[in-house]
Amino acid sequence: MCGLPLPARVTIVEVGPRDGLQNEPGVIPTDTKVRFIELLADAGLAAIEATSFVSPKWVPQLADADAVLRRAKASRPAPRYAALTPNLRGFERAVAAGADEVAIFGAASEAFSRRNINCSIDESLARFREVAAAARAARVRVRGYVSCAVHCPYSGDVPPEAAARVARALLDMGCYEVSLGDTTGRGTPAQVAAAVRASVDAGVPVSRLAAHLHDTYGQALANALAALQQGVSVFDASAGGLGGCPYSPGASGNVATEDLVYMLSGLGVAHGVDLAALVDASAFISRALGREPASHVARAMAGQRAAAEASHQAHEGGQKQRKEEKEEAAAGGVEADERRRGAAAEGVRA
């Protein structure tokens, strides 16, 4: 790729069960959420953000966070399970339910912070410092998110230095990894690359950066490539492109995991995910939600499967028809023979 050395291997953090499902208007049964996570684990996803421990009063969809995490972990112990924990109470619930790691977030935009969590960036960071300290004490890893790292729905483009400042603050409070989020999905590749470079310049090693890219303007995959070319090797993604943002009107889901996996395979970058099994997982959740997956690769593969299935049936049907025709012809032959014999017997030439 243009002579740029790409990371040999990428870690995908599957955020569909949290970032995706939290935005669904209808309440999804716990069984469906758990089954979705099981299928994702079966597809080889090694890091799954399973849910968010917010107050059920604010997000009723996530009232079953404890049960989802507990059951998923018991049924598929292999992946590393993360949960979003906006406060100390959420952190305690997440740890009690068995979260392997927790995630906290700060916004790079002052306007977004005030509108979204009702406080300034610095106030929000102070609040998360509490969670980070509790996590350190409990030996639970903490991941940080920088939301609106390139664009804010209220104040427009976000300077890379603003994203870098929050990334550095999250690192300093003990986050092992910081995920730069294009929350609104309006960023373009040069902006994403600039946010990564500014964060590295601010002292956040690229090995500790991740990218979280929504696809609202169709830029997510291009933005992922831009981050990859800057050396980022951890990507958040959501199966079937699930998701949106309740505070960011019109925002669509994260980069679809299938599309990211397909691109990485094509680039020769290892990712450890079985694409066909992943398409099964997104087909399952899409059926449960009653709509098509937003992933191009999932739709293409579903189309190919349907075509293969139809041609298989046509082939079977064709064979059956040919067999019937042969039988008919054979029967017709017998009849003709009998007619010939009859005619011969009566001295009539057929």
Ligand SMILES: [Zn+2]
């Ligand atoms: Zn997101």
